[in-house]
Amino acid sequence: SIMPGVVGETGIDTFLKIKSITKDIKPKLIITIDALASGSINHLNKTIQITDTGIEPGSGIGNKVNEISFDSLNIPVIAIGIPTVVDAINIVGDTINYMYKQFSFSKNNINKAKYRFTYGNINYLKEDVTIDENDKEKIFGLIGKLDEIELRKLLDEVLTPIGYNLMVTPKEIDFLIDIFSSILSTGINQIFAKSYWLFFLPIVSWYCKR
Secondary structure (H helix, E strand, C coil), rough: CCCCCCCCHHCHHHHHHHHHCCCCCCCCEEEEEEEEEEEHHHCCCCEEECCCCCCCCCCCHHCCCCCHHHHHHHHCCEEEEEEEEEEEEHHHHHHHHHHHHHHHHHHHHCCHHHHCCCCCCCCCCHHHCCCCHHHHHHHHHHHCCCCCCHHHHHHHHCCCCCCCEECCCCCCCHHHHHHHHHHHHHHHHHHCCCCCCCHHHHHHHHHCCC
């Protein structure tokens, strides 16, 4: 296993490092593990993404790099990613959508007896909430008429030119990384220790060559 670091520290593209190593070692399979830029607050440090399409390190924050994939290396690549950062565009976009849900939940339930003493502590995201399109317009006017793609595009036009589309991560990120590292390393070790990969590899190799 190798930890190639990032271009900002090493000055060397991760793809070039892996390509150089695989040229001599000729592995049957490459497993890459990297952090991801989350497209939603809801996925931040809560999911593990596994794909066979490879990975583009740094692409989540706008860096143009070579992809690590079967197409570029001619070796099956399993990419494992954990969303550890999220940008301001997605934070604001999600917050607006949460406001719609909170407003609809309040309008429909604030006077119900079962919520009388617990209303302020209820996680409305876990409730069955139907958002009225008219309510969206009442809250945000013209912005309330935008669909999800149009809203994110507007936020991008507002924040990116002035350099305020910041990337953020939770303050307990070091603790979370330790947990995810343990989960992934244990899972990978279990797979190879039990030789499941002998059955798994031909399937991956066939799929990548399609």
